[in-house]
Each structure stands twice: as structure tokens, then as C-alpha cells.
Amino acid sequence: MTSAREGRTQHGADAAGTDHADVEPRGTLARGRQVEAADIHGRDASAWRPTPGAPGHDFGSTVHAWGGAGGVRGRYARRMGRHERLASLAQLDRDGLVVADLGCGTGRTVRKLLETTPAPATVHAVDHGSDLDDDLLHDSRVVSRVADLDAPLPFDDATIDRIVSMNVAENLLDPPGFLRECFRVLRPGGLAVIGHTDFDTALFTSDDDALTRLLVDRFVGVVPSWQSRADGFMGRKLLRLAADSPFELADVRSWADPHRRFDEGSLAWKIAMGMLAAAADDEELSARAGGWVESVRRLADQGRFLFAITDVVVVLRRP
Structure with a gap:
């Protein structure tokens, strides 16, 4: 002992179905599958670039927020x-x-x-x-x-x-x-x-169901180097x-x-940044994932977006 x-x-x-920016970890043992931005196959946060045509979206800083102490799996406990x-x-x-x-x-x-x-x-x-x-x-x-x-x-x-x-x-x-x-x-x-x-039940409205499934699968399958x-x-x-x-x-x-926000600070955004981080070792998939994020953002801006994930x-x- x-x-x-x-x-x-x-x-x-916390109100059911709401998003808050002031989220925090459930606990160090419960943080789950976080990927440190500085430890994604040797790439630090500066290696993350916005999708072409989407200037100003700093995926790197958001991935870092997803990965460090109090990463997305822990932060989800606030919801x-x-x-x-x-x-x-x-x-x-x-x-x-x-x-x-x-x-x-x-x-x-x-x-x-x-x-x-x-x-x-x-x-x-x-x-x-x-x-x-x-x-x-x-x-x-x-x-x-x-x-x-x-x-x-x-x-x-x-x-x-x-x-x-x-x-x-x-x-x-x-x-x-x-x-x-x-x-x-x-x-x-x-x-x-x-x-x-x-975490395999993460549900995103998107224009590409097959890519969404692939990114969720990568997210679910990642075990960071510091976690056994x-x-x-x-x-x-x-x-x-x-x-x-x-x-x-x-x-x-x-x-x-149900969650309908997809902006920085929302639960859906943090999960999406985890999916980006999990795809970081595949250059082609990373580029596709960046475009996927932008397409989901557009759906949210149009009021056509839904995110959910299941607790048991x-x-x-x-x-």
C-alpha cells in the first residue's frame, strides 16, 4: 500500500449539455490518453500548422492545451x-x-x-x-x-x-x-x-463520416509514451x-x-484536438484532419453541428 x-x-x-471554458482534470490517475504536444513523435507544438486557407487557427497551442496536465480526458469530467x-x-x-x-x-x-x-x-x-x-x-x-x-x-x-x-x-x-x-x-x-x-462513442456531425471514424479510431488507440x-x-x-x-x-x-459548440474552450474542440494529436505521426492524415476541423467549424457556425460522448x-x- x-x-x-x-x-x-x-x-x-454543471448544467447538462452545456460547455464551459474553465474545465479541469478529474485527477492525475484519471487523465487518460493524453498526448503531450512536445512528445508527439518528437514534434513540439510549433510543428502544428493551420490548414491552408484557414490562417490564424493555432492548432499547436490548442493541442498543447489538450495534452498537458489536465488533458482532454480529464477535462471532460467537468461536463x-x-x-x-x-x-x-x-x-x-x-x-x-x-x-x-x-x-x-x-x-x-x-x-x-x-x-x-x-x-x-x-x-x-x-x-x-x-x-x-x-x-x-x-x-x-x-x-x-x-x-x-x-x-x-x-x-x-x-x-x-x-x-x-x-x-x-x-x-x-x-x-x-x-x-x-x-x-x-x-x-x-x-x-x-x-x-x-x-471514448470510442465520440460523435461528431461532419461532412466526411469515414474520416471522422478514422480519426476517432486513432484517438481511441493512442497510448502516450509516459503512460503504460x-x-x-x-x-x-x-x-x-x-x-x-x-x-x-x-x-x-x-x-x-448534446453539445453544439465547436470553438476553442468547448468540449468538442478539445476532443478534436486530441484526434489531431493522435494523427500527428501520419503526415497525410494530419493534413486531412486539419481540413476536417475547419469543415466541422463551418457546420457549427451554421448551427448544423452536434457532439456527444457516452458515460457509463x-x-x-x-x-
Whole structure:
């Protein structure tokens, strides 16, 4: 078990279908398949050029924003009222519950857990990096823990009432082992809310369906040099993982809210920049991808654009 920092601190709404510019990572373990702009097969951000005929569009800087700390897979966690949904599915229906957010990032789900439950005894904010917002670090109800989620969880047996974990499973060496650890630390009757974006479901209105599919496939298949594993199909695999676990399946949900913006700062734009980055090692495909971005931008300007991507969540109960 790894726990570099632990201890109680001193003191004691996203609308569905909207886009916000002030997005942030879900957590270092949950950042997913990010491609650093300076590490795309040796090409830095300056190597990215606008499509001919589209001066002024700096794809390089946008790809950099997609790839670094808090890349698009993590930034997506800000969208679609996800945090409210996760907190609601955790069924925080009584005082004194002990809750753990595994892969907490800066703590957006932690905030919703605190708002949803009448009076939680403790919310453990767990991640393998220390990214929790300062105000949460100074909340007496929050315990920040740094831990390796591929290792045994830093809790004794049967000490947790609720677990929430979003976009963590694809990064784990042993997802079934992670679920067994969740089972171990939950009290009988406790719930684990395990969710993941299925990145292969990214849906773009475009004028070239075949090219869109090719770019999504490249995006889903990229594993950056600094990350040892990733799985863009993890969302659809959660139910199978749940069926093979010791848990009872209490519920399964999915959602894919519509987004109509395609400008810098929108979710669809960030995903598209990830697709550009994933195609960077293929000169011909990169050029086609740049033209694809411009065509999608035109559709959005005309009010003819739609983007969506699917989240899947399983709610598991320990008997």
C-alpha cells in the first residue's frame, strides 16, 4: 500500500449539455490518453500548422492545451453535470456516511458529495497526486490521501460506506483487483459507483463520416509514451467487470448529453484536438484532419453541428 500523504485538515453546478471554458482534470490517475504536444513523435507544438486557407487557427497551442496536465480526458469530467449524477447515484441518504472518491483530482465530485449528503462524517479524497483544491484541503470533513490505486486501498476492511470512482479503470493494471479492493473496504450494504467515459462513442456531425471514424479510431488507440496503459472502450466493459466481481449489481446508467459548440474552450474542440494529436505521426492524415476541423467549424457556425460522448456508470452493492 502506498500512502505518501494522509491526514485530516484544519477546518471544518454543471448544467447538462452545456460547455464551459474553465474545465479541469478529474485527477492525475484519471487523465487518460493524453498526448503531450512536445512528445508527439518528437514534434513540439510549433510543428502544428493551420490548414491552408484557414490562417490564424493555432492548432499547436490548442493541442498543447489538450495534452498537458489536465488533458482532454480529464477535462471532460467537468461536463454534463457528471459530478451531480455520480453523487446522486451514491445514495447519500443519511448522516454520518464515510465516503471515498478514488481518483478525485481537484475535487469536483468531492464538492458534490459534500453538498448531497445531509452530514457526511468524512469524504476521503484519494489520488496518486496532490491536486485537491485548497478550500477542500481546509474542510474538516475532507481527508486527502495520496495512494497508488493499483495497490491495496489505504483503508481497513469494512470501513467505508460509499465509493465513487470515475475514469480510473482504463489506467489500472488490474481493474478486477481494484473492484475486489473496493469490496474489501466497503461495509455490508455499501455502494460503489464506478463510471467511465467510452471514448470510442465520440460523435461528431461532419461532412466526411469515414474520416471522422478514422480519426476517432486513432484517438481511441493512442497510448502516450509516459503512460503504460489505456482503454478507450472501458465504458462498455464496466458491466462485464461488475459481473465478474463479488458485488451485486444495483444499477447501470449511461448518458450522452448534446453539445453544439465547436470553438476553442468547448468540449468538442478539445476532443478534436486530441484526434489531431493522435494523427500527428501520419503526415497525410494530419493534413486531412486539419481540413476536417475547419469543415466541422463551418457546420457549427451554421448551427448544423452536434457532439456527444457516452458515460457509463455501474452501481455495485456489497451484500
